[in-house]
Amino acid sequence: MSGYYRTNYLEDVALLDTRAQKAWFALFIVLLLAVPFAVGPLWLDLANQILLGSIGAVALMLLTGFAGQISLGHAGLLAAGAFTTGILFKELAAPFWVTLPASAAVGAALGLVFGLPSLRLRGLYLAVSTLALHFIVIHAGAEYETKRGYSTGILVDSPLTDARHWYFALLAASTLTILFSLNLLRSRTGRAWRAIHGREAVAEALGISVQRAKLSAFVISSALTAVAGCLFAYFRGFVSVEAFSLYLTIQYVAMIIVGGMGSILGAVLGTIFVVLFPHAIDALMAASGLGERLSSVVFAVNYAAFGLVMIFFLVLEPQGLVGIWRRVRDWFLLWPFKQR
Amino acid sequence: MQLATNILVLASIYALICCGYVLIYRVSRVLSLAHGELMMLGAYGLYATASLFSGHPLVAIGTSLALAAAVGVAVYLALMWRMTGESVLAAVLATIALGILLRGAMILVFGTQTQHPLRELGWQNASLAIGAARISAVGLVLVLSTALVYGGLFAFLRLSRWGIRMRAAGQHPLLAAQRGIGLHGIYALAWGLATLTGGLAGMLIASDAGLESTLVVIGLKAFPAALVGGLDSLVGALLGSLIIASAEVLLIHYVDPLLSEVVPFVVLLVMLIVRPWGLLGSREELDRV
Numbered sequence: 320m321s322g323y324y325r326t327n328y329l330e331d332v333a334l335l336d337t338r339a340q341k342a343w344f345a346l347f348i349v350l351l352l353a354v355p356f357a358v359g360p361l362w363l364d365l366a367n368q369i370l371l372g373s374i375g376a377v378a379l380m381l382l383t384g385f386a387g388q389i390s391l392g393h394a395g396l397l398a399a400g401a402f403t404t405g406i407l408f409k410e411l412a413a414p415f416w417v418t419l420p421a422s423a424a425v426g427a428a429l430g431l432v433f434g435l436p437s438l439r440l441r442g443l444y445l446a447v448s449t450l451a452l453h454f455i456v457i458h459a460g461a462e463y464e465t466k467r468g469y470s471t472g473i474l475v476d477s478p479l480t481d482a483r484h485w486y487f488a489l490l491a492a493s494t495l496t497i498l499f500s501l502n503l504l505r506s507r508t509g510r511a512w513r514a515i516h517g518r519e520a521v522a523e524a525l526g527i528s529v530q531r532a533k534l535s536a537f538v539i540s541s542a543l544t545a546v547a548g549c550l551f552a553y554f555r556g557f558v559s560v561e562a563f564s565l566y567l568t569i570q571y572v573a574m575i576i577v578g579g580m581g582s583i584l585g586a587v588l589g590t591i592f593v594v595l596f597p598h599a600i601d602a603l604m605a606a607s608g609l610g611e612r613l614s615s616v617v618f619a620v621n622y623a624a625f626g627l628v629m630i631f632f633l634v635l636e637p638q639g640l641v642g643i644w645r646r647v648r649d650w651f652l653l654w655p656f657k658q659r
Numbered sequence: 660m661q662l663a664t665n666i667l668v669l670a671s672i673y674a675l676i677c678c679g680y681v682l683i684y685r686v687s688r689v690l691s692l693a694h695g696e697l698m699m700l701g702a703y704g705l706y707a708t709a710s711l712f713s714g715h716p717l718v719a720i721g722t723s724l725a726l727a728a729a730v731g732v733a734v735y736l737a738l739m740w741r742m743t744g745e746s747v748l749a750a751v752l753a754t755i756a757l758g759i760l761l762r763g764a765m766i767l768v769f770g771t772q773t774q775h776p777l778r779e780l781g782w783q784n785a786s787l788a789i790g791a792a793r794i795s796a797v798g799l800v801l802v803l804s805t806a807l808v809y810g811g812l813f814a815f816l817r818l819s820r821w822g823i824r825m826r827a828a829g830q831h832p833l834l835a836a837q838r839g840i841g842l843h844g845i846y847a848l849a850w851g852l853a854t855l856t857g858g859l860a861g862m863l864i865a866s867d868a869g870l871e872s873t874l875v876v877i878g879l880k881a882f883p884a885a886l887v888g889g890l891d892s893l894v895g896a897l898l899g900s901l902i903i904a905s906a907e908v909l910l911i912h913y914v915d916p917l918l919s920e921v922v923p924f925v926v927l928l929v930m931l932i933v934r935p936w937g938l939l940g941s942r943e944e945l946d947r948v
Binding site: 446566 | 741745751752753755757761764766767771882883918920921927932935
């Protein structure tokens with residue numbers, strides 16, 4: 320850190336400030352672009368899942384990690400995006416460039432509905448009201464499925480079929496989401512979110528409209544989540560309420576917990592962790608020779624291990640993976656001196 | 660008449676589950692979303708003890724109830740005491756994580772097929788006629804034990820030394836601690852009692868309808884009842900259970916059976932918008948904007 324000073328505000332809010340950072344970042348981009356040509360189909364699919372998941376995780380991070388509004392309705396919002404896409408596709412044969420903005424619009428509208436209780440409620444009660452909304456959205460989706468005779472789910476034809484094309488599309492979507500979020504967070508809106516997270520009364524005294532900040536957090540986060548839901552529908556080629564259980568919400572919440580609250584990098588790291596976790600468990604079971612005995616209850620092993628990992632992070636490492644990463648980085652930065 | 664009986668039985672189920680939510684929240688300000696799984700664990704406890712002490716049903720029931728209370732205390736000592744003083748979100752998430760862990764572990768240990776603890780005990784679930792309505796024997800026991808549990812809890816909280824300590828800890832933890840009340844002991848007691856009543860509910864529901872994973876859903880559907888009544892009021896929990904149960908039974912009967920999943924949550928949402936602290940909850944306790 321020696322010999323480097325920020326002399327104006329523009330430098331202070333720059334996303335990449337030193338030359339070394341820029342060089343590393345360029346290398347990182349090149350590596351990301353090379354991934355689909357270097358890895359096999361399984362890993363490419365996992366990479367796609369991570370990119371897709373990161374959009375929803377970043378959206379939830381904006382709401383919970385930065386604006387401090389607890390939401391347990393994330394699966395409901397993803398379902399809303401996916402069902403908007405599925406219904407428009409089935410009823411009107413709408414193309415991609417119609418369903419995507421439509422999903423975003425439905426997500427934004429639902430975000431407003433999800434956000435309205437937040438004007439009166441805080442903490443626990445807000446979590447509970449978003450949970451209630453989750454069940455209502457899922458019920459509406461199930462109702463559509465049964466009434467229209469798609470009881471097993473809605474099939475959606477995707478404009479992209481090749482996994483590599485999907486990779487580049489999802490990489491673009493994920494990058495745009497992250498850039499949008501980073502830019503939002505260093506703007507007036509993002510600062511307002513952090514202020515209401517810190518203390519609402521003080522934020523109000525600073526001239527921030529708490530209601531507007533809360534609602535904008537819900538609307539923006541929900542719109543992004545619904546877009547992720549739309550992409551999910553095309554990616555899977557299939558929409559069904561079974562995919563949007565409470566467990567999905569828990570997975571997304573786990574992404575931001577494991578990654579580390581209040582950090583976009585954390586959301587991405589958490590997504591990587593949560594997507595790869597079941598495969599790591601599988602590999603571990605196969606390696607320990609328990610694979611055949613437990614093959615019928617793999618999901619139960621996953622549940623139990625997932626619960627354990629969440630408890631581990633909540634109790635022992637509340638800063639998440641980002642906290643570990645920062646500690647390691649600081650240790651090297653100050654080496655050979657001890658970091659306090 | 661049959662409809663009224665159905666409402667009464669469902670309301671007792673919800674009320675019996677709710678008092679767990681209320682006890683834990685009232686004493687330690689934590690909402691336990693693992694309650695459904697803890698109920699199921701209680702039911703599996705009965706199933707396990709019933710096959711262990713076959714021929715002695717009363718011993719089996721007594722042991723399983725003691726086990727349920729011990730599980731609650733163990734949950735507090737192993738996990739939840741670390742969450743004391745953490746943010747609301749962290750505590751709620753810890754209970755959610757515990758729920759997933761328990762669900763996975765129970766499937767690993769007991770498998771996925773439906774079990775019938777009542778059959779293991781060697782008893783039959785007879786159908787009794789009361790006037791024009793019919794009620795299952797277990798249903799009747801459920802209503803009676805709910806009345807008994809609530810009566811016992813009221814007496815405990817009003818009259819006994821430990822009950823008064825629990826109320827003090829819920830009212831103002833800091834002052835209670837300064838008067839020499841050991842908060843960890845009180846919280847552990849609350850978790851034990853909550854899991855005991857929840858386990859009892861799980862055992863009775865499993866005896867009536869079979870022991871399977873839908874038990875968790877019933878546990879989750881009961882917590883709107885606790886919120887509608889007011890999260891820190893036991894009388895409110897009774898009232899809320901009655902409201903949710905009547906809304907559910909009547910709507911299923913007259914409108915659409917598919918609504919049963921969603922009705923409690925619609926009622927809950929209306930309540931949260933109109934009167935967030937619930938019917939009988941204390942208003943000043945709620946962290947309001």
